[in-house]
Amino acid sequence: xxxxxxxxxxxxxxxxxxxxxxxxxxxxxxxxxxxxxxxxxxxxxxxxxxxxxxxxxxxxxxxxxxxxxxxxxxxxxxxxxxxxxxxxxxxxxxxxxxxxxxxxxxxxxxxxxxxxxxxxxxxxxxxxxxxxxxxxxxxxxxxxxxxxxxxxxxxxxxxxxxxxxxxxxxxxxxxxxxxxxxxxxxxxxxxxxxxxxxxxxxxxxxxxxxxxxxxxxxxxxxxxxxxxxxxxxxxxxxxxxxxxxxxxxxxxxxxxxxxxxxxxxxxxxxxxxxxxxxxxxxxxxxxxxxxxxxxxxxxxxxxxxxxxxxxxxxxxxxxxxxxxxxxxxxxxxxxxxxxxxxxxxxxxxxxxxxxxxxxxxxxxxxxxxxxxxxxxxxxxxxxxxxxxxxxxxxxxxxxxxxxxxxxxxxxxxxxxxxxxxxxxxxxxxxxxxxxxxxxxxxxxxxxxxxxxxxxxxxxxxxxxxxxxxxxxxxxxxx
Amino acid sequence: xxxxxxxxxxxxxxxxxxxxxxxxxxxxxxxxxxxxxxxxxxxxxxxxxxxxxxxxxxxxxxxxxxxxxxxxxxxxxxxxxxxxxxxxxxxxxxxxxxxxxxxxxxxxxxxxxxxxxxxxxxxxxxxxxxxxxxxxxxxxxxxxxxxxxxxxxxxxxxxxxxxxxxxxxxxxxxxxxxxxxxxxxxxxxxxxxxxxxxxxxxxxxxxxxxxxxxxxxxxxxxxxxxxxxxxxxxxxxxxxxxxxxxxxxxxxxxxxxxxxxxxxxxxxxxxxxxxxxxxxxxxxxxxxxxxxxxxxxxxxxxxxxxxxxxxxxxxxxxxxxxxxxxxxxxxxxxxxxxxxxxxxxxxxxxxxxxxxxxxxxxxxxxxxxxxxxxxxxxxxxxxxxxxxxxxxxxxxxxxxxxxxxxxxxxxxxxxxxxxxxxxxxxxxxxxxxxxxxxxxxxxxxxxxxxxxxxxxxxxxxxxxxxxxxxxxxxxxxxxxxxxxxxxxxxxxxxxxxxxxxxxxxxxxxxxxx
Numbered sequence: 001x002x003x004x005x006x007x008x009x010x011x012x013x014x015x016x017x018x019x020x021x022x023x024x025x026x027x028x029x030x031x032x033x034x035x036x037x038x039x040x041x042x043x044x045x046x047x048x049x050x051x052x053x054x055x056x057x058x059x060x061x062x063x064x065x066x067x068x069x070x071x072x073x074x075x076x077x078x079x080x081x082x083x084x085x086x087x088x089x090x091x092x093x094x095x096x097x098x099x100x101x102x103x104x105x106x107x108x109x110x111x112x113x114x115x116x117x118x119x120x121x122x123x124x125x126x127x128x129x130x131x132x133x134x135x136x137x138x139x140x141x142x143x144x145x146x147x148x149x150x151x152x153x154x155x156x157x158x159x160x161x162x163x164x165x166x167x168x169x170x171x172x173x174x175x176x177x178x179x180x181x182x183x184x185x186x187x188x189x190x191x192x193x194x195x196x197x198x199x200x201x202x203x204x205x206x207x208x209x210x211x212x213x214x215x216x217x218x219x220x221x222x223x224x225x226x227x228x229x230x231x232x233x234x235x236x237x238x239x240x241x242x243x244x245x246x247x248x249x250x251x252x253x254x255x256x257x258x259x260x261x262x263x264x265x266x267x268x269x270x271x272x273x274x275x276x277x278x279x280x281x282x283x284x285x286x287x288x289x290x291x292x293x294x295x296x297x298x299x300x301x302x303x304x305x306x307x308x309x310x311x312x313x314x315x316x317x318x319x320x321x322x323x324x325x326x327x328x329x330x331x332x333x334x335x336x337x338x339x340x341x342x343x344x345x346x347x348x349x350x351x352x353x354x355x356x357x358x359x360x361x362x363x364x365x366x367x368x369x370x371x372x373x374x375x376x377x378x379x380x381x382x383x384x385x386x387x388x389x390x391x392x393x394x395x396x397x398x399x400x401x402x403x404x405x406x407x408x409x410x411x412x413x414x415x416x417x418x419x420x421x422x423x424x425x426x427x428x429x430x431x432x433x434x435x436x437x438x439x440x441x442x443x444x445x446x447x448x449x450x451x452x453x454x455x456x457x458x459x460x461x462x463x464x465x466x467x468x469x470x471x472x473x474x475x476x477x478x
Numbered sequence: 479x480x481x482x483x484x485x486x487x488x489x490x491x492x493x494x495x496x497x498x499x500x501x502x503x504x505x506x507x508x509x510x511x512x513x514x515x516x517x518x519x520x521x522x523x524x525x526x527x528x529x530x531x532x533x534x535x536x537x538x539x540x541x542x543x544x545x546x547x548x549x550x551x552x553x554x555x556x557x558x559x560x561x562x563x564x565x566x567x568x569x570x571x572x573x574x575x576x577x578x579x580x581x582x583x584x585x586x587x588x589x590x591x592x593x594x595x596x597x598x599x600x601x602x603x604x605x606x607x608x609x610x611x612x613x614x615x616x617x618x619x620x621x622x623x624x625x626x627x628x629x630x631x632x633x634x635x636x637x638x639x640x641x642x643x644x645x646x647x648x649x650x651x652x653x654x655x656x657x658x659x660x661x662x663x664x665x666x667x668x669x670x671x672x673x674x675x676x677x678x679x680x681x682x683x684x685x686x687x688x689x690x691x692x693x694x695x696x697x698x699x700x701x702x703x704x705x706x707x708x709x710x711x712x713x714x715x716x717x718x719x720x721x722x723x724x725x726x727x728x729x730x731x732x733x734x735x736x737x738x739x740x741x742x743x744x745x746x747x748x749x750x751x752x753x754x755x756x757x758x759x760x761x762x763x764x765x766x767x768x769x770x771x772x773x774x775x776x777x778x779x780x781x782x783x784x785x786x787x788x789x790x791x792x793x794x795x796x797x798x799x800x801x802x803x804x805x806x807x808x809x810x811x812x813x814x815x816x817x818x819x820x821x822x823x824x825x826x827x828x829x830x831x832x833x834x835x836x837x838x839x840x841x842x843x844x845x846x847x848x849x850x851x852x853x854x855x856x857x858x859x860x861x862x863x864x865x866x867x868x869x870x871x872x873x874x875x876x877x878x879x880x881x882x883x884x885x886x887x888x889x890x891x892x893x894x895x896x897x898x899x900x901x902x903x904x905x906x907x908x909x910x911x912x913x914x915x916x917x918x919x920x921x922x923x924x925x926x927x928x929x930x931x932x933x934x935x936x937x938x939x940x941x942x943x944x945x946x947x948x949x950x951x952x953x954x955x956x957x958x959x960x961x962x963x964x965x966x967x968x969x970x971x972x973x974x975x976x977x978x979x980x981x982x983x984x985x986x987x988x989x990x991x
Binding site: 014053054055056058059063064066067070085086087088091096098099101103180188191192195196198199200202204207209222224225228229231232234235239272273274282283362380384385386388389390391392393394395396399400402403404405406407408411412413415416417418430431432433434435436437438439442446447448449450454455458459 | 531533536570571572575576580602603604605607608611613615616618620621697705708709712713715716717719721724726738739742743745748749753786787788789797876889894898902903904905906907908909910913914917919920921922925926927929930931932944945946947948949950951952953956960961962963964968969972973976977978
């Protein structure tokens with residue numbers, strides 16, 4: 001593959017047009033038009049790729065990106081403006097500011113599970129910040145990949161924003177080029193490859209990875225609370241791409257004495273939301289491909305794991321469907337409790353005391369999201385202070401994703417860097433420090449040759465002891 | 479106040495110490511049983527992780543106590559620090575006071591003063607989509623961080639990041655540069671004495687020790703140095719997906735216009751170049767771009783001011799650092815002796831091999847393909863490139879890797895605007911040099927080849943913190959529209975909420991078209 005496309009992108013960038021506020025806004029509006037005018041095509045593509053229901057598609061993909069674009073359009077002038085900074089009096093007369101500037105050419109690697117959101121949401125940030133972009137959609141969501149390759153050049157500036165489709169070999173080739181930033185959403189395994197490739201050109205990266213996102217469920221007494229909690233837990237596990245989401249609940253931690261009540265409530269929610277018979281399930285995405293289907297089926301095949309299934313476990317291989325499955329206390333050393341599940345299997349781990357959940361979570365890699373259902377304020381404070389995760393949400397699931405004022409990103413093995421809202425703009429900007437000085441009021445004490453007076457001057461100056469400086473000048477201070 | 483200058487006898491003593499240190503270093507390298515090996519690293523990491531998991535480093539009290547102790551090192555041991563810096567690089571005392579000790583004191587005092595505020599969670603707004611809810615961003619430490627420091631400002635570049643790491647509540651390992659062995663030992667000694675040794679450690683050594691450190695799993699690494707080793711650090715970090723801050727360097731250019739106060743400009747250029755460790759600083763002006771017409775005037779002014787600063791025999795001046803070691807000395811001589819720049823040296827360049835000193839040198843009209851224009855000089859040589867029109871300077875700068883700093887001397891408003899808009903560098907400074915490093919409200923870091931990430935002031939606290947998003951929801955106001963079974967009505971409601979339209983929400987609830 002030649003690097004003609006890179007040459008074109010560099011030319012577009014050096015022409016300066018992507019820095020123009022007008023260009024950025026026009027591209028953002030074009031994304032809105034793209035989504036509005038192709039809603040049905042998007043529904044179709046995601047139905048074919050992942051069996052997603054249109055409501056899921058709107059809620060998790062189209063609606064999310066539209067919200068991000070609208071927010072960016074309303075804030076972009078503010079974001080682009082240089083930020084004036086305060087200076088100590090000693091620097092008078094001077095002016096300091098931080099000026100955001102685009103990094104240049106951005107490479108965005110998209111994951112297959114939210115192939116519209118994870119392509120266009122970072123794109124919104126990259127465009128807002130004034131960059132040129134290459135989007136590499138996942139080959140595991142081929143319909144959506146083709147859709148993006150078709151429509152993006154039709155709506156956006158094709159010399160500045162490109163879509164390059166393909167598999168591993170294309171990705172490897174892309175990684176050999178020189179990028180000014182790489183934004184990667186995917187697994188930790190591939191992230192290591194991406195980061196290692198970024199070393200050659202010292203390219204900064206943002207890695208949006210995953211992990212086993214736990215949900216702590218405290219014993220709730222009020223019936224209404226229980227019902228709502230169960231619905232939110234079910235939605236947080238199976239509602240977004242059938243558990244194939246980086247912030248889907250991976251497993252639940254609950255006190256032993258409350259576990260059966262919880263399981264009953266979850267079963268009710270599952271039956272109501274999705275149906276009972278594996279051949280007749282509704283509102284549930286399919287498993288993306290054979291490889292993941294087999295992977296998930298294998299997780300259940302471990303005899304000790306199979307024995308812990310208390311609901312579900314049925315699969316429909318022809319239609320790539322796995323029934324929402326609940327497991328009670330599978331062995332902690334089984335694979336299902338060691339690797340990120342990324343599917344519709346929900347282990348419930350019981351503890352003697354819900355407070356033990358903190359130690360349980362802390363003995364494992366830091367997750368992208370942590371959920372806690374509790375009304376105990378002291379326990380909430382403890383969870384905030386003593387656990388670490390990309391994000392922490394109390395009494396709900398997944399919804400933190402749509403709050404534009406909250407940074408979205410991981411920590412530890414769940415990744416680094418962040419985006420959403422202004423953080424998207426920042427992720428693709430270099431914050432350049434600028435100090436303006438004038439020729440007036442030169443402080444001779446700065447320059448050699450050094451002597452005692454100059455040293456004393458600098459002592460006072462560094463303590464911002466202006467009074468001391470005045471006295472020194474007047475000869476009244478030694 | 480103590481005497482300003484170290485006497486000659488002491489100088490000879492120090493030189494002998496340097497020689498002895500060099501011999502010991504060679505012995506250490508030849509000795510296959512490295513004192514700090516894989517096993518020592520594992521034991522150390524285990525201790526640090528255990529300390530971190532007790533939660534003590536997260537407490538405000540611990541952080542303040544450590545910061546105060548760090549401040550004591552700078553306050554109570556000035557003579558020893560000056561001695562070490564003089565031994566390592568013959569740094570003039572005044573530079574040591576101003577650029578190292580006082581910058582650390584200021585940085586420490588700022589952290590102590592602001593820490594409570596920095597640690598407070600930041601409340602953020604929430605929108606209709608997540609109503610009702612409240613949210614905040616909570617700063618938490620990463621855990622165990624590694625700071626690899628450089629030899630040119632060995633005190634500053636070691637402790638400034640440590641201040642940030644501790645303020646953010648982390649445990650820290652500091653690896654000072656072996657090329658500044660006296661400061662490295664000093665840091666090991668005083669950090670051991672003053673700081674909580676279960677949480678803040680110094681590992682001394684060279685390549686073997688650094689390699690062992692890089693094999694460990696860190697929660698964050700901050701590296702100051704050159705881009706070659708920066709790549710090695712980044713590659714090691716990739717294995718554990720460790721986030722990294724790289725403070726590198728580059729060729730920091732100065733564009734000099736003709737319509738300026740030449741005397742002040744010359745003095746500021748000299749201070750920024752030779753007054754900062756004799757050009758061995760990451761933000762030292764590396765080369766000048768000016769017009770062919772103006773160059774002779776600029777050179778004359780620089781020569782005049784250099785004479786005032788350093789006298790007739792700059793090789794004998796105590797106000798200039800020496801070149802740090804013979805490797806760099808030979809490297810710089812090669813730049814001066816390059817065929818392509820023969821005849822271009824218009825001032826200085828005298829050398830003293832014994833004392834590793836090179837007199838401030840100016841080279842005029844250097845070709846762009848000369849050695850000196852193709853590596854970061856990092857020494858007392860200042861190259862001047864001339865152009866017909868000053869506007870050409872932007873192309874020259876933009877065709878090269880992005881530097882850590884870029885400078886412009888001018889009174890022309892349009893030129894200033896073009897400079898700020900078009901030149902990409904870590905930081906820009908107009909009508910002065912290097913000062914922006916001392917402004918705590920400005921982030922200090924590079925872009926492209928000059929690095930990634932930044933620190934100083936609150937940016938230090940931020941760089942060593944994970945900003946965790948925390949959202950609080952209640953059980954009230956649960957919209958059934960979120961859940962299956964999915965219907966057209968739910969889709970309409972969803973669209974209305976996500977588009978933020980109250981009218982549409984109203985209509986959707988009532989079932990109106």
